[in-house]
Amino acid sequence: MNRFAELLDRLAYEPGRNNKLRLLTGYFREVGDPDRGYALAALTGALSFKHAKPALIRDLIAARTDEVLFGLSYDYVGDLSETVALMWPRRVPRNSESFSGHPSPPPSPARGEGAQRSARPTVSITTDSDPASDGRTTLTVPSPLAGEGRGEGYRGRDASDALHPSNHNNPPPPTLTDVVTTLRTLGKTELPKQLERWLDELDETGRWALLKLVTGALRIGISARLAKTAAAALGDKDPHEVELIWPGLSPPYLDLFAWLEGRGEKPVNRDPAPFRPVMLAHAIEDADFAALDPADYVAEWKWDGIRVQAVAGRDERGQITARLYSRTGEDITGSFPDLVPSLRLAGAIDGELLILREGRVQSFNVLQQRLNRKVVSPKLIKEFPIHLRAYDLLGDDANDLRELPFAERRERLETFIGKLDDPRIDLSPTVPFASWQALTAARADPASAGAGADADAVEGVMLKRRDAPYLPGRPKGPWWKWKRDPHIIDAVLMYAQRGHGKRSSYYSDYTFGVWTAGEAGDELVPVGKAYFGFTDEELLQIDRFVRRNTTEKFGPVRHVVHEGDKGLVLEVAFEGLQRSPRHKSGVAMRFPRISRLRWDKPPREADRLETLEKMLKADESLPTIKVAASADSH
């Protein structure tokens, strides 16, 4: 476990992709089976044990530490696992006991001109001391204290290992395999005791890695793709080969490593309906167009739904298995049983999940009501009829089409959808255009450019290169997304909160407001919160501003000066507005982010709530645009 922890620790600090790969491949080479296999599983999110809830971790630390001290520490560190790993006290000996058995300092009357102090010769530093005296210090310190560097009755640092848990573990710390296999079979009630034992056995880095693992939140900047690439490098294989067989593999991947090390056959993917890694688009900037030729691209509407991969395949007995995957490869079939019967032709469709009522695409708001439901009731299915709008075909029966150019895949898709002939699955139309100008016009007015009544669910256009194969990841160039322009307002910074994780010492979450008429004249009312959109340099500037202009502090939140002539104006971009009775302002923004700092603008010139209300009215006839979590489905 400590070796795996060490790897995670190094990875967490290593910025370079190539160095990360070197570290990972080095680990796979150095560490034997089955530990490395479980490490690969952990890094690719393939471990299947019930994750410990953060509440359990909190209970464990609460039993050993002071609640207030834990709260302050967590607020500072910004990460639960790290906080607990750093402040976890060993059971024996406890800090508070480390002074027992040592005489307390004498009470104050003994001090002043008392014997202890006057008996102490003057301590001075001289330049002519013998440099070889003890190899540690060349200072002459003619004090009885110098040897130990301590005052009387005071047990200090180097005399007290108990105060500072060393890195030596006793009893031996668990291996990664111990941890993973134990967690798999452990009953829920046994988990707390087991975790506690491990925390006692591991060092600080080991505790951190253990907690990351059991809470299922590694988040160390390693994608599953990178981990697989590193494994592939072990046997000089193309990572794509590993991707193709991956769905048929399971931890600890003994067959995979045997193949990579030339000791075994290439494993076969036996999953009849495997997930294929998704291809993603870059957001296009104005400057990008100059280098692009419209003739090279096909345009489609960018739908405001959920990106999915619908896969159907035949198992050994010739039965069709159908699965629906999210863009990260999560199996979401269970949430959409009503779509399964429509997936009866073997193939893999890339498309958008939408709600259609009377042939008309509903807004993302409507779709959202079907998501994250524990029970998919017949009523829900009836009220929110699911639909798949297809825009790519990755596999046709047993054929992998991903190497084919997009134009050819599109033809195959049209044939496939025609053959399927199912009311729940249709084709996402292409948007004809001859010039960027024409496409700009279509994007501005999808309704008259072919989207018709569905224009409300269009959030922009997609550009796909005709000759591009289907490449996993986000390659730059073949696919672009071109969203509609966001809304912009000027708002005033009101409150700032410390960020989490990487930003835990910066005030990086901002609540901003706009003016409205109050009882005592104009006042600011909060309309949203944003925590990104600014550059690192701007973050430093805002952080400094917040610290220098705090009027009150509430825990991690600072109340920042916001008056007519004092304060900071933020230009906020957002995708849409909704009425919200939960907010004092009555409106809620979607996907707000800081687009510019307006140091030049006095707060009194910031926007008013009326402006937002006007936008809201205009917006209610427009598509509502998806929330942050799914806003990047392309």
Place this chain on the structure above:
Amino acid sequence: MTGSFGVAAPYMTPMRPQDILLPTADGLCCKPGNFHIDPVRPVERAVITHGHSDHARAGHGAVLATQETLDMMRLRYGENFAGSTQAIRYGEEIRLGDVRVTFHPAGHVLGSAQIAVTCKDTCIVASGDYKDAPDPTCTPFELVPCDVFITEATFGLPVFRHGDAADEVRKLLASVALFPERAHLVGAYSLGKAQRVIALLRQAGYEAPIYLHGAMEKITEYYQSRGINLGELKPVMGVKKAVLAGTITLAPPSATSDLWTRRFPDPVTAFASGWMRVRARARQRGIELPLVISDHADWDGLTATIAATGAGEIWVTHGQEDALVHWCKSQGLRAQPLDLVGYGDEEESETPLQDEAEA
């Protein structure tokens, strides 16, 4: 004791600690002694704990400090940094107005002192910045029993446990051995930390020349002039890139992320600081090799020291006051944050950015 002056005590009621030392906008003020401790603005009479610039500022009328602190102020601010100066040795007592003042080693940096102020039979120790961990470059921390202990709280959270600095230096040397083709650039505050890291490297048996950023040459020379053996040191300026492969260079933290680093072959960026205990802090700065080496007491050091002073009242300043105040109260001690204008908040925000807000 007041009898030795032959003057009756001018106070009718028993001394309250805040009658002896009181935080003011200028800094910690001792009215009965007519001086300030580590004042943040120019004052008539300043008593200074150590040479870091947030404690030792230029422009006071008279300054009382250890010889080392006075020398460092002179190095930084020039000959005329104060109207007049007076050096005091550890353990030496001086009478200022109605109080007696003694200086005691704080173990923070060379010349750093805790200042014990005694009036009648009430003793307050303003410990400045201190650490109870071994440091080959300065006199070890001395415990001074007192009634009121003024403690820093830079690392006043239980997540800060600094461990053994020698282990961190071993980590650095292991990395140097692992990447002989790369330069190692160690960010370290130029007064104290840099010299301690060098001394620790020497203790660990590293004998090769260590390179220095120009900003730390003067102060390091001063350390050497005080008899601290730091081995062979070379200015990095003008050294060819290829020569720096496999070497260690110390630089102010701010320099390790600027254009200056381009003179090094594929540098590994390290930072020696107690802040490195928290990952986010290291990542924010783009540090690849965090070294948890601090010149401040860690949580265990703070709490152990507070308990051992025997003080019944604790004043907590610059850092994580809330947590330490809470801990003191849980131990049955009276405790409160000492809100000194010009310390806490400024230091926190400037720490990741500025060289002199050392940690």
